[in-house]
Amino acid sequence: MVDTSPPRSAPTLVLIDASGFIFRAYHAIPPLTTSKGVQTNAVLGFTRMVLKALRELKPTHVALAFDKESRTERQKIDPTYKANREGPPEDLVPQFALIRRVVEAINVPVLEVAGWEADDVIGTLAVKAKAEGFCVQVVTGDKDFVQIVDSDVRLYDPMKDVHTEPADVKARLGIEPGQMRDYLALIGDAVDNVPKVPGIGPKTATELIQQFGDVETLLSRLDEVKKPKIRENIASHRESLLRAKQLVTFKTDLALDVRMADLARRPLDAQRSRELFTELEFFALLKELPQQDGAAGTSEPPKEQPAPLTVTPTLVGSDAELTRLAGAAREAGAVTLIPAYEGAPFAAKLVGLGVALPDGQTAYVPLRHAQLGVTQVKPESFTAAFREVLEDAAVKKGGHDLKALSLVLANDGLTLHGAHDDVELLSYLLNPSRREHALVDLARERLYTELPPLPNAAEGKRGKKDRALADHTVEEVATGFAIRAEAARRLAPELWKELEAAKLAALARDMELPLLPLLARMERRGVLLDTAELSRTSVKVDAAVEAQVKEVYRHAGREFNIGSNPQLVEVLFTELKLPVIKRGKTGPSADQEVLEKLSEEHPLPGAIIEYRSLSKLKSTYLDTLPTLVAADGRIHTTYHQAATATGRLSSTDPNLQNIPVRTDLGREIRRAFVAAEGHQLVSADYSQVELRLLAHIANDAVLIEAFLHDEDIHTRTAAEVFGVAKEQVDREQRRVAKMVNFGIAYGLSPHGLAARLGIAQDVARDIIERYFTRYAGIKRYLEETVSVARKTGYVETLYGRRRYMADLNSKNRGVAQAAERAAINMPIQGTAADLIKKAMLAVDAALEAQKLSARMLLQVHDELLFEAPDAEVEAVKALAVKAMSSVADLKVPLKVDVGAGRSWADAH
DNA sequence: GTAAGGACGTAC
DNA sequence: GACGTACGTCCTTACC
Structure with missing residues (x-):
């Protein structure tokens, strides 16, 4: 892991495991489509990685190795090899052709041999190049390649920025590179159907390799294996073990008619690359291309990309430096902050603060590190120096999960204002389906930078649990948080640009970012x-x-x-x-x-x-x-503002959005949520909000009319569907209609309705058909939504919130239909989420304007819960109803029900 | 002992 | 398979 640059004299051959990276890029990057609906996530990831490898390794020679009918030769050894692998996902297949076009544009030779995997092609070429005095760098993320590492062959993983040479293998795995195939044979590979020896995991495998050296020796001296169970298992799996070793071993002697001269690095075709990247909307990559065609004529490798992210933070150790730092932030009008803390933000004390300024300066403010003998600043000095900057909305704040920052700062009596560049939130708006928007992932994808792991620093919940802050040196923490601040600072403009392009910037500016401090206050207040x-x-x-x-x-x-x-x-x-x-x-x-x-x-x-x-x-x-x-x-619950695919909030620790309400016993639990002495809980909830939105969005005449007359909507639907007068509708008919109304925005199917109503499927089908005859606007809307989504690749709410729908064109009917239902539902559920978010802001502003001391406590999708002094209860009720119902001007009225009482149960 | 994943059930 | 979106709990399995 030290100096990876080759000796100057030796020519360098870079061999890229192209097939491996295509799949990796596909899974690492969320579905991404051009404005024309062409999916490009794998293409983008692949292109970024190739360009990065070329930039980092500066090779004299280069080749891309692809699998070609790759299973066939190994399947001669074992017909089950990779037999359980499904083909590539449907939305990846069309990207292969695009990748070929990229390869031609960037002008890198391609190697493939029918019947063999990229592994074998690379293995063969590595041996050949080595013999001719080349230094070989294999670009891959696959651990199987470790087996060809030696003093002249190294690995490079551009996604994780990890280099591997023989000493690293020894240090990480405890074995020699050449022993990797023996190791892999023992542990097997479930994904590729490489058989394993039962009972042997990585640890036992390492021990066995260290003791015996290789599989053959192990088998010949089996009686020396101490554990009887392991010994028996190896003995009984002798054949499959030897077969496994054959399967995992790279060929190094394929008949390859390639001369090194053929692989000499050629300049990329700048004109062609520009056109292609423009077509694919790879705007960030476009900027890295040489500006003039003239550059393409030179043999110099192209110059590209921003410098890799490194920081040399100032370790703030005195009040004077604190003041200087705060002054610089004020002067610049912006600052990016990443807090170091442990535990839930509501209760956590700020341990330190990573800071990045617009000019690229970074700093770390150590406040409460447990280590002895560390120069730190007093928390009071920090608050004194930074209060003005933090509380001034004119100084724009950037970071990742600014709500958490706000909560932690609140524990030092500071109020964060001017939340503006929360990269988690911005990334969420760009693609709300994505599971996580961890800073480490965003930095990897967009800045090609692997951030060092640290606790509670936007690692994401999937991230491995790191040590406590106290187990890191203060220097590690300082660099780690400063580089996070710098990463967030660099990410923000790029994210904003994409938000503008997708017309999502207003949603960010006017809805999500203003909501953030309100959510922080709600969490902090608690119930x-x-x-x-x-x-x-x-x-x-x-x-x-x-x-x-x-x-x-x-x-x-x-x-x-x-x-x-x-x-x-x-x-x-x-x-x-x-x-x-x-x-x-x-x-x-x-x-x-x-x-x-x-x-x-x-x-x-x-x-x-x-x-x-x-x-x-x-x-x-x-x-x-x-x-x-x-x-x-x-x-004190935690609200997650970047969690759901539709734009709803979610709540954890505890989840206060699924407290029971339907059963008597459930209501008893709500009875325990109460108002403080002299206060009452006020609950205001939207009545039938999703159905009303459906009426508006689908512009369905019948449904709109029903809501305009404030009719009992289920009775009206029953009358329509069963062809009777409203007065004639019986309880059963109303029950059925209610179920249909409830399910319609979820993509109700005859089977689903039948199951829920306990009726025959053809009866259910008939009911749905009659519903669609009477509510023709709804039918039209549902069909249009799906067909537009199929074309554009996304669906959106009334306010432009987007959700990309990748599976609509899936060949798997079940998957495609599920995607259709999700596509139908998102504009409804998502617009309801938009509405209540707007309502929250409006109500909060009204409380402030009227100088009421009542406070918003909870949001449960269509309900807001407030705690109000007895004297304010009526005012809060009136204000909530007014603000919530006037938050949008729709073709139907927004009805709000409101109640108050000592407990949550009583407020309903 | 821990981690991951499935089944289930609560909410809107 | 079969009606959308979440989160928490318990259990099992597979690993240590």
């Missing part, structure tokens, strides 16, 4: 929990659960773990021989729907349903909520 009330319910439920367990055992005829699905399935379907209604991936299902059907035949399923509902309430709410009460007696 009061009446633990005494909750524990009364808890005692009651504990007893009920206990009694129900006995009841279940009695009906089952024996004791078993009711919570264990396999055991439950055994009892129901094997012992009691009840019919299997449906199957999941792993076996018969025993969910509520199944149990309800079975309860006609046996008392046990009913008892289990009752048990489940009680134990769910107990474990999820009654046992858990009291443990989450903070020192102030209140519960």
